[in-house]
Amino acid sequence: MVKNNHQEDANSLRNHVKVSEITSHDRRSNLTPTKRTIATPSKFNSQIALSPSLLESRIASPRKHKLGISSPKKTPAKKRIAPSAAKPSLVDPDFNPLEETQRILRLRISQVNKPPVISGYEKERKQLYDLMKRTATTGESNSLLLIGPRGCGKSMLIQRVVEDLHSDVAVKENVQLVQLTGLLQTDDKLALREITRQLKLENTVGDRVFRSFAETLQFLIEALKKGDQASKPIVFILDEFDLFAQHKNQTLLYNLFDVSQSAQTPICVIGVTCRLDVVELLEKRVKSRFSHRQLYLFNKLTLSQYRDLCRSYLTLCSDFPDQDFADTWNKNIQCLLGEVSVKDILERQFSLTNDVRGLITLLTYPICQVNAAHPRVTAADVVTSFKLISTDTKSAMLHGVSTLELCLIIAMKHLTDIYDGEPFNFEMVYSEYQKFAQRRSGMQVYEKPVVMKAYEHLQTLELIKSHAGGGGAQVQKEYKLMSLLVHPSQILDAIQKYPGCPTEIKQWASQSIC
Template sequence: MPESRLNLYKQAILRNLHSPDTRPSSLSQSSVNDIASKQLSDLINGTVTRAEGNSCLLLGPRGSGKSRMVECCLNHLSVKPIVIRLCGWIQTTDRHALREIGLQLLQQTGASILTDPEPGASNSTLTGNEETNPFLDRSADLSTSTLPPTSHLHALIPVLLTLDRPIIVILDAFDLFALHPRQSLLYCLFDAVQNCRASSDNQGIAVIGITSRVDTIHLLEKRVKSRFSGRTIRTAPSCDLEQCLALVRAFLQPSIPIDEQTDIDEWNQVWASSVEEFLEDQKTLNIIRETFSVTRDMKALIRIMTGCVLHLKSTRPYLSSATLSASAELQRSRSSNLHLNRLSYPSMCLLIASVHVNTSGQPSFNFEMLFDIFRDQVRASSSAPVQVNGGSIGMAFQDLATAKIFISVMAPSNAAKEFTKYRCSVEREVIKKVIEKSAQTNLKKWLNKAP
């Protein structure tokens, strides 16, 4: 196939994969998501058209269409609201979320937000002055820029109700916001929703949380939960294996404009026959079945297909099971030790201590449990230093928790940090490889003592 024609197909297929329509054709199998879409649409319309204050949690497994459902409902609104999008993976603290809200409001309203309006100003605190705005910091290095204090949330969030357009706040990875200390952001948002009254002064506000964690509501503090409506809209995976194959076939057979090439019909037939041959290959079907059995998230299969399409060349213009297998291997495998080779000595000791705790029948642990095991090992071995290059055991534990190697399994509470329960996200075999590469004989012996 000529390079120019191959590029046309690659561009068209990649467009399909970038914005896929994963809705199944069978109404009976999509009834759950159809009901969820109608409920979400009614909630957003109530905020936009009747100035209501609404909140809900959109709950469903990965790949069930939660984010796409929200965007679809927003695209069909007759009135364009102000949409604030926050993500728990990016706005890791309430202060980062506070700055992001200020930036997005500036982009959509063209005005800054100040906490201290001038005397005689309207109840809206929007102004064009950006120099003294505490919510905006335009430093080149965001990691060192000054963030507004969390206390400003109580000044910023009520301002949302005074704007001249409805507000839609979308909290992606909602469960991560629930893990923030004191949950100040959620408290202020839900309190604003509860205080919203349909009037000429308020245009309405809706807070939509998106998550795949089923116990998210139990993570909310009592004062936050009392202001949350408790409305949960559930979604479900939208296709079975047969529909998955049908979607893959639709992705790989794009419609090429006739005016691009005069003989495009002939090439379409050649490409369609190559796609059918590709999908009838038993190795191809096995890879698709394996992926579908692990996760029903179509995004996983789309990433595999994207890698397969990108490797097409004029000397190898058609899809094959070999390229699909190579692409699947890249998507499924990951670095076994991540950045563990750069861990300090105390950090490696804590990882070994977590292995001992796990093999004793306790999958979760806290700092005190690991410290007791570490202290016993230090007493038994004079070659195990407590501090190396200024790194203490307490700092090492905090570093592992920050790196998500130790993951919290408890909801936020007022309990002391040393008693918060964690679990280790790294497998024992990976820890064993890291210890072996460290060339620490005493650590190898300690790890081998674990049953």
């Protein structure tokens, strides 16, 4: 009987505790755990022995829900932290995609020799790569001239072949590269100093005195055979090769070609030039040691490839940190290149010059305009850029001359038409100007010294120049023969755009041109 009473009392206590917990949880009580109480009737104290640890956990520790969640007071804080911990951000919060886009695009247009897409020249690229690789791997000495017009991609091709060689670890560790340019190394002494620096042989040369350039060069080559650099091949790339041919006695070229023809340190000499007659500039002794291997390059870009190259300069790569921004940017570029005005400008630029540098010049202004206030490249930017690079400087200069100077230019053009391009002097121009001023009663007639000052100012602006055989210093300046450097179409264009140009002058200009 007592046992049954004890079980009933225990069940009653257990149910009372559960009800207390659920009620407290539903109300979201703000009481601290220590203020929460458990109903334990005094009549049960002498009959039920509660575990001290259980009682302490009920009073001191925060209660937990059935699913294991802590007390209601701490639940909201964990719910706020959980989402950020579950999905960590892959993008730096301080990352600015627009600034990164600016950096990437400006870096592209600054690296002229490394366009994003290389098209054509696959055959020439393989031929040049095989030549340099044979020098690096088998020790075969060679010499070659890379010839082509400016802007056709000679330096770009050399740069890509060098990158291909460096991508091969075995070749990279077995070859040394020396790059010289005739624009900087204007004589053989400067060239030798640069060779010493690039081969890192300053300590080897030291303060030694050599009797000749050939002895110095031979000493440097022999130094390469010692120590860790034994028999290491060297690739010499001579940019602006025709300028090296103008050095006294062509000593540098003679020694380099002589080493390439002998059984000494294996070297490969590659000359880059835009002159088709460069071989004729070589002396007989230099020409006899040259292998006469020549590689000609001509710009093979088509209009479609030209547009693709423009797209590759403006689009972002797939590894851009913010891919959503990159996708939006690339879609805008795709729409930009599809606009009629942009297509027309690319066609006109391609017809003028299809080299890569001309395209970079066209894209420089639109790329530099990208900022927070102007976050994308627009067709108006491309149109403005084309107008800037295609501006006629002579016509633009005529926009800033005075009305008197403009009248003198028209008088010169009129004289050139009358005398079929023959030179003129100041007296002839002044006489023609007076005839026009007398026919127009409303025109102001300037005195001869004032007109002479305007005439001299045009000569300072290089709109006219002294004619060859005009008499020199012995002839008075009023009778010195001059030639006009402005085309008739430029004069007409300047007059049409001249601010506030009188109607009489416009009519006179039209009569003189017709």
